[in-house]
Amino acid sequence: MLEMLQMGKYGAYVWSSYGLALLIMGYVAIKPLMDKKTIVKELMMKYRREEHHLANVQQENKQEQS
Amino acid sequence: MNIWKSVMKFIYHFASPKHFYRISGKLIPWFGWLAAILLIAGSIDGLFFAPVDYQQGDSYRIIFIHVPAAWMSMFVYMVMASAGAIGMIWKIKLADVVASSSAPIGAAFTALALITGSIWGKPMWGAWWVWDARLTSELILLFLYLGFMALESAIEDPRAAARACAILAIVGVINIPIIHYSVEWWNTLHQGATVTKLDKPSIHISMLIPLLLMALGFKLYYATVVLIRARNKVLYAEQNNRWVKEIVKQSG
Amino acid sequence: MYNAFLSLLKRDLRLAFRHKSEILNPLFFFVIVVTLFPLGISPEKQTLAEIGPGIIWVAALLAAMLSLDSLFRSDFEDGTLELMLLSEYPLSVLVLAKIIVHWLITGFPIILFSPLLGTVMFLSSDAIVTLMITLLLGTPILSLIGAIGMALVVALKRGGMLLSLLVLPLYIPVLIFSANAVGSSMAGLSISGQLYFLAAFMVFCLTLAPIAASAALRVSLE
Numbered sequence: 001m002l003e004m005l006q007m008g009k010y011g012a013y014v015w016s017s018y019g020l021a022l023l024i025m026g027y028v029a030i031k032p033l034m035d036k037k038t039i040v041k042e043l044m045m046k047y048r049r050e051e052h053h054l055a056n057v058q059q060e061n062k063q064e065q066s
Numbered sequence: 067m068n069i070w071k072s073v074m075k076f077i078y079h080f081a082s083p084k085h086f087y088r089i090s091g092k093l094i095p096w097f098g099w100l101a102a103i104l105l106i107a108g109s110i111d112g113l114f115f116a117p118v119d120y121q122q123g124d125s126y127r128i129i130f131i132h133v134p135a136a137w138m139s140m141f142v143y144m145v146m147a148s149a150g151a152i153g154m155i156w157k158i159k160l161a162d163v164v165a166s167s168s169a170p171i172g173a174a175f176t177a178l179a180l181i182t183g184s185i186w187g188k189p190m191w192g193a194w195w196v197w198d199a200r201l202t203s204e205l206i207l208l209f210l211y212l213g214f215m216a217l218e219s220a221i222e223d224p225r226a227a228a229r230a231c232a233i234l235a236i237v238g239v240i241n242i243p244i245i246h247y248s249v250e251w252w253n254t255l256h257q258g259a260t261v262t263k264l265d266k267p268s269i270h271i272s273m274l275i276p277l278l279l280m281a282l283g284f285k286l287y288y289a290t291v292v293l294i295r296a297r298n299k300v301l302y303a304e305q306n307n308r309w310v311k312e313i314v315k316q317s318g
Numbered sequence: 319m320y321n322a323f324l325s326l327l328k329r330d331l332r333l334a335f336r337h338k339s340e341i342l343n344p345l346f347f348f349v350i351v352v353t354l355f356p357l358g359i360s361p362e363k364q365t366l367a368e369i370g371p372g373i374i375w376v377a378a379l380l381a382a383m384l385s386l387d388s389l390f391r392s393d394f395e396d397g398t399l400e401l402m403l404l405s406e407y408p409l410s411v412l413v414l415a416k417i418i419v420h421w422l423i424t425g426f427p428i429i430l431f432s433p434l435l436g437t438v439m440f441l442s443s444d445a446i447v448t449l450m451i452t453l454l455l456g457t458p459i460l461s462l463i464g465a466i467g468m469a470l471v472v473a474l475k476r477g478g479m480l481l482s483l484l485v486l487p488l489y490i491p492v493l494i495f496s497a498n499a500v501g502s503s504m505a506g507l508s509i510s511g512q513l514y515f516l517a518a519f520m521v522f523c524l525t526l527a528p529i530a531a532s533a534a535l536r537v538s539l540e
Contacts, residue, residue, distance in 0.1 A: 245488075
């Protein structure tokens with residue numbers, strides 16, 4: 001088993017290649033998934049702010065009328 | 067003529083942001099899991115079951131990463147140029163989004179092909195870097211990707227950026243064969259006989275299977291990631307539409 | 319159309335001759351860059367003759383690239399470009415006129431000066447002739463491809479660095495074939511293949527680059 005992992009004298013080269021591939025491709029795949037969370041969070045805050053603002057304006061209008 | 071019109075209508079409908087968001091959401095898990103299965107199966111097959119190459123020993127197992135990555139680096143650039151052209155001619159926003167979402171993925175594939183090529187070169191050539199034709203072309207391709215991304219980030223208006231980048235990608239894709247040819251020519255002049263090239267180690271069927279598994283896995287991986295990135299961009303660009311508000315509220 | 323082409327050509331040439339620095343600066347740059355290499359590497363004849371063709375060509379590449387700013391910048395700033403866009407003539411023809419002027423004021427002087435630099439780098443007289451031919455075929459390509467890049471970045475405030483990222487990779491085939499042709503003629507080898515490639519590439523760029531550059535200008539000016 002160990003012999004198989006050592007790949008003759010090339011173990012370090014082969015495993016570092018596969019490891020780097022995993023690292024790079026993993027990062028490229030996970031980054032946009034995390035980006036999505038921040039986008040959703042940002043938009044949520046924005047919508048809340050807008051709703052809040054809208055509610056405030058409506059209240060002010062009412063007060064002015066009365 | 068009528069058929070053409072209805073085809074275009076269908077395409078515009080399909081490419082509408084809302085529709086795209088819904089369908090891509092359903093496709094991503096399928097693509098993603100299939101890509102993961104193929105990549106894992108291909109790696110295991112390539113690392114443990116493919117026979118040892120009689121010339122290069124076990125070091126040739128790097129090609130199961132290097133060659134698919136190099137193929138994808140070209141393929142993604144072609145996708146970028148085609149999507150850019152489609153976006154420019156038919157004014158389909160989604161095509162622009164696909165083009166700009168592809169660039170970082172393509173650059174990552176190119177970098178991966180360069181790095182693995184260099185790691186493979188150390189035991190084979192005795193040096194981390196040799197000005198071999200494939201590595202050199204790959205390096206120039208990386209420059210093209212970096213130029214694309216730099217131009218995109220330099221132009222503030224996303225629509226102008228998309229159209230400028232589309233022109234750049236089309237010019238690049240026309241130039242790639244010329245660059246490739248001139249680098250090959252330059253290489254044969256200067257290097258004579260190097261050690262066997264990385265692309266064709268007397269390919270045997272038992273080596274071909276993991277290579278094809280990996281190649282397919284890389285394609286599906288690209289499809290998955292490009293859809294995820296494109297969805298993010300669509301969500302952000304359409305933030306003032308009601309359907310986006312509903313999606314955001316549901317997921318939050 | 320032909321008249322519009324000619325009058326734009328004349329106007330731009332006249333403007334260029336009024337600002338002599340536009341013609342002289344790229345040329346000085348070219349000469350200075352080439353001079354740096356013997357100082358940085360070695361003044362030995364053998365070394366310089368070997369690296370000379372590549373160095374002269376790299377310097378020509380950089381000089382052409384750095385001078386691209388004069389192609390559209392001033393016309394962009396004073397609104398002339400806007401007018402060209404709205405004129406009844408095809409934009410690509412007008413762009414071609416500007417590219418030709420750019421080549422005449424930057425590429426052409428470099429060709430005239432190249433024998434001097436070839437001598438300084440110890441190139442043989444055959445190689446110097448080849449150097450001039452490759453520059454004659456190659457510098458128009460630099461102006462043509464450069465015009466596309468410049469058209470893409472003309473509206474940006476800091477386009478200079480970006481321009482080099484966009485344009486230099488596309489210059490590589492010209493560099494490979496030209497420098498190699500000069501080196502080969504030093505070694506007494508046949509160079510017709512390289513010259514054919516350069517000629518074909520120039521015609522190719524001549525037909526397509528003005529179209530791409532005018533498309534890019536339209537995007538930049540929106």
